Amino acid sequence: MQLTKEEEKMLDGEYGNAIKKSMEILTALGDIFGAEKLIKVGSVQIAGVSYHNLGDAGLEFLDELAKDGRVRVITTLNPAGMDLDNWRNLGISEEFAKKQKLVIEAFRKMGIIVSCTCTPYLIGNLPIYGEHIAWAESSAVTFANSVIGAMTNREGGPSALAAAFVGKTPMYGLHLEENRIPDIHVEVNTELKKFSDWGALGYCIGKNASNKIPYITGIKEAGLEELKSFCASVVTYGSKPLFYIKGITPGSEKHKIPKEKITVTKKDIKKAYDEINDDIDEIEFVCLGCPHASIKEISQIAELLKDKKISSNVEFWVCTSKTVKQLSDIRGYTKIIEVAGGKFACDTCMAVAPLKGRFKSVATTSAKGCFYSRGHNNMMTKLGSLEECINAAVTGKWS
Numbered sequence: 001m002q003l004t005k006e007e008e009k010m011l012d013g014e015y016g017n018a019i020k021k022s023m024e025i026l027t028a029l030g031d032i033f034g035a036e037k038l039i040k041v042g043s044v045q046i047a048g049v050s051y052h053n054l055g056d057a058g059l060e061f062l063d064e065l066a067k068d069g070r071v072r073v074i075t076t077l078n079p080a081g082m083d084l085d086n087w088r089n090l091g092i093s094e095e096f097a098k099k100q101k102l103v104i105e106a107f108r109k110m111g112i113i114v115s116c117t118c119t120p121y122l123i124g125n126l127p128i129y130g131e132h133i134a135w136a137e138s139s140a141v142t143f144a145n146s147v148i149g150a151m152t153n154r155e156g157g158p159s160a161l162a163a164a165f166v167g168k169t170p171m172y173g174l175h176l177e178e179n180r181i182p183d184i185h186v187e188v189n190t191e192l193k194k195f196s197d198w199g200a201l202g203y204c205i206g207k208n209a210s211n212k213i214p215y216i217t218g219i220k221e222a223g224l225e226e227l228k229s230f231c232a233s234v235v236t237y238g239s240k241p242l243f244y245i246k247g248i249t250p251g252s253e254k255h256k257i258p259k260e261k262i263t264v265t266k267k268d269i270k271k272a273y274d275e276i277n278d279d280i281d282e283i284e285f286v287c288l289g290c291p292h293a294s295i296k297e298i299s300q301i302a303e304l305l306k307d308k309k310i311s312s313n314v315e316f317w318v319c320t321s322k323t324v325k326q327l328s329d330i331r332g333y334t335k336i337i338e339v340a341g342g343k344f345a346c347d348t349c350m351a352v353a354p355l356k357g358r359f360k361s362v363a364t365t366s367a368k369g370c371f372y373s374r375g376h377n378n379m380m381t382k383l384g385s386l387e388e389c390i391n392a393a394v395t396g397k398w399s
């Protein structure tokens with residue numbers, strides 16, 4: 001890879017240890033993937049924030065970098081393992097909280113915005129069309145590439161952090177136009193009636209378009225919430241973190257429809273539900289906001305919970321960012337949800353909080369949430385509409 005004089009100096013350690021280590025990561029990646037050079041990035045999203053995933057080795061790595069590492073571009077954080085303020089309310093242990101706070105302190109020292117959300121685009125880290133960025137977190141990467149039209153690979157925690165310190169990333173993969181051409185046509189031949197159908201659709205496409213870029217036709221409309229849910233699901237279950245929806249997402253107008261074709265029918269959507277859902281009646285945990293809830297989703301949750309009481313056998317979380325929760329406070333949604341017995345889980349989520357062994361079953365609107373709850377936390381899963389999840393929260397049963 002061709003380096004500028006300044007980049008050479010960075011690699012030689014003239015700008016300190018964190019930048020030297022970062023350049024080692026970036027040049028190694030660049031060499032592996034055949035990048036010609038580094039390019040400037042407009043922003044970075046860091047994943048690998050939960051102490052649950054990092055452990056002591058990860059914390060030590062961050063502490064070392066925090067000694068002299070300072071980010072050069074807007075950098076935000078993925079969810080942590082707990083609500084940074086109300087962790088006790090979520091049943092997090094003192095021991096875990098102590099370690100998680102040390103992780104956050106290391107990031108804060110580096111100049112990173114302690115945002116802890118997988119929807120950074122809802123709280124001000126919003127790139128523009130065509131902008132190069134270096135984001136980790138698969139759903140956010142897919143949203144940035146597909147819905148915004150920004151350009152990013154699916155970074156890992158260390159490579160995203162390295163890009164933040166250097167302000168650059170190797171130019172390969174989805175930073176190159178020639179790698180952003182769709183290579184499979186997906187015709188959606190069924191109506192998406194409920195919100196969770198978008199997660200089921202992501203499941204169908206992800207499984208069948210494994211490691212390909214889908215060009216999707218047959219969808220007439222999609223809102224932000226539907227798109228973010230679809231982004232989370234399609235990449236979790238297998239496709240590349242980029243898709244086009246004809247007439248809806250940017251860039252769909254400039255690409256030809258690929259020859260290879262698959263069709264998604266009503267039967268496929270039903271099969272997706274059958275495969276995601278376990279055969280259970282009792283629900284112990286209801287978790288909404290995966291990806292982190294928007295203010296519109298929270299307003300819908302509040303509307304459905306008005307004058308209802310969540311079953312004492314059910315733990316109910318709304319996962320979102322602190323910023324969106326503040327809007328919810330102002331609008332009065334928080335009070336409605338809390339009076340009903342629900343909890344806000346800001347800064348965290350069902351995949352990265354230490355939940356293993358706490359609940360046997362979970363109901364959610366998120367297909368990605370089901371994947372991680374089953375795979376990481378051994379829970380039985382139910383994917384359903386917001387109405388079905390609220391009903392499960394109130395009755396403790398899936399019906």
Ligand code: F3S
Pocket residue numbers: 078079118139232289290291292319348349350351352368369372
């Ligand atoms: Fe976000 Fe966690 Fe879901 S990171 S996409 S809320 S699994």
